[in-house]
Amino acid sequence: MSGAGIMSRFRNRSIALILISFLILSSAMLAGCSKDSTPGNGPDQDSYGTIVSETGEELTVIDQAGREVTVTRDPESIALCYRVVIRFLINLGVGDRITGIGKSEAFLEEVQPSLKDCTDVGKGVADIEALAELKPELFIHKASDTETLEAVQKIGIPSIGINVETPEDMIVAVDLLGKVCGAEEKAQQIAEYYRNSISRSEEMTSQIDEGERKTAIVMGSSIGKVADGSMLQGRMLETAGAVNCAGELKATELWPNAGTEQIFSWDPDYIFITGSEGRVYSAEDIYNDPSWSELKAVKNKHVLTIPSEKDSWEFPGVLSALGIEYMISAMYPELISEEELEKDVGALYELAYGRAYTREELGY
Numbered sequence: 001m002s003g004a005g006i007m008s009r010f011r012n013r014s015i016a017l018i019l020i021s022f023l024i025l026s027s028a029m030l031a032g033c034s035k036d037s038t039p040g041n042g043p044d045q046d047s048y049g050t051i052v053s054e055t056g057e058e059l060t061v062i063d064q065a066g067r068e069v070t071v072t073r074d075p076e077s078i079a080l081c082y083r084v085v086i087r088f089l090i091n092l093g094v095g096d097r098i099t100g101i102g103k104s105e106a107f108l109e110e111v112q113p114s115l116k117d118c119t120d121v122g123k124g125v126a127d128i129e130a131l132a133e134l135k136p137e138l139f140i141h142k143a144s145d146t147e148t149l150e151a152v153q154k155i156g157i158p159s160i161g162i163n164v165e166t167p168e169d170m171i172v173a174v175d176l177l178g179k180v181c182g183a184e185e186k187a188q189q190i191a192e193y194y195r196n197s198i199s200r201s202e203e204m205t206s207q208i209d210e211g212e213r214k215t216a217i218v219m220g221s222s223i224g225k226v227a228d229g230s231m232l233q234g235r236m237l238e239t240a241g242a243v244n245c246a247g248e249l250k251a252t253e254l255w256p257n258a259g260t261e262q263i264f265s266w267d268p269d270y271i272f273i274t275g276s277e278g279r280v281y282s283a284e285d286i287y288n289d290p291s292w293s294e295l296k297a298v299k300n301k302h303v304l305t306i307p308s309e310k311d312s313w314e315f316p317g318v319l320s321a322l323g324i325e326y327m328i329s330a331m332y333p334e335l336i337s338e339e340e341l342e343k344d345v346g347a348l349y350e351l352a353y354g355r356a357y358t359r360e361e362l363g364y
Contacts, residue, residue: 227244
């Protein structure tokens, strides 16, 4: 055979080997993606929050990101940079175990003074170096940020993700944290109260005729940002018997910017605005702006800040049940009186924080 023929066969054989190797590698990569990333192949959402296995010292749970995580039973030190978690841990009676946080709040530090001495592990974004130095027994974060959860896991700190954007997810989160932190009984009490409160509100508003339902929006930290149907605040409106004007808004981010022209077009009966400390405007700013003067909500003095001044009732947490009741009392005062709301505020704060607070103390 000629040298050219040998070289041709060699080239053909090499190309064939490369193609076979590429196909094997591609198959392996696809199999890996299918196992880890393809919807439907991971744990079913109904299994989120469940215990997979347990020993005397450890629990393996499925978190709300669908990950199997082995954690130390009843951890003594907990870190987080997702401040939503702080309220849940305080409500479960384990706030004193928090050793690392990002941002806190004056009211939470009043309830749990030890928060003032916690190590800064990142505000919203985890500081991996600070966490590695602190070495907490558990890190809790939002389930949607699996990149951070896995990064913290890789430095040897068990990390679990929670999701609290719907009432259903909130109950799963309370149950999961109760199991992991050894506070199952308190978690059951809180979940039962929250579930019953939501059911009571739904039952009250179910009697409102469709044509009599108020239209409303919840506006965020800046004018024009609104809660769409996927957000907790949007669900709160619906549970309170309102039609959320922004319910069908197509958005890929939290608090999508609908803009003032869209809000003027909706002309809602009620405008609820967030009580967040990051808010850069007030109800008075809207009332004093001539461009808003023709809206029904403005004319009827129905632009309302969601209480309370000290502890927000529309922040993800069990206190959002009170936010729903506040909305009902504002839009349909015949369903919930101020006295009934005040009674429920006292009962839930007694359960969640260990003591009742007055209107003056909370500011509502």
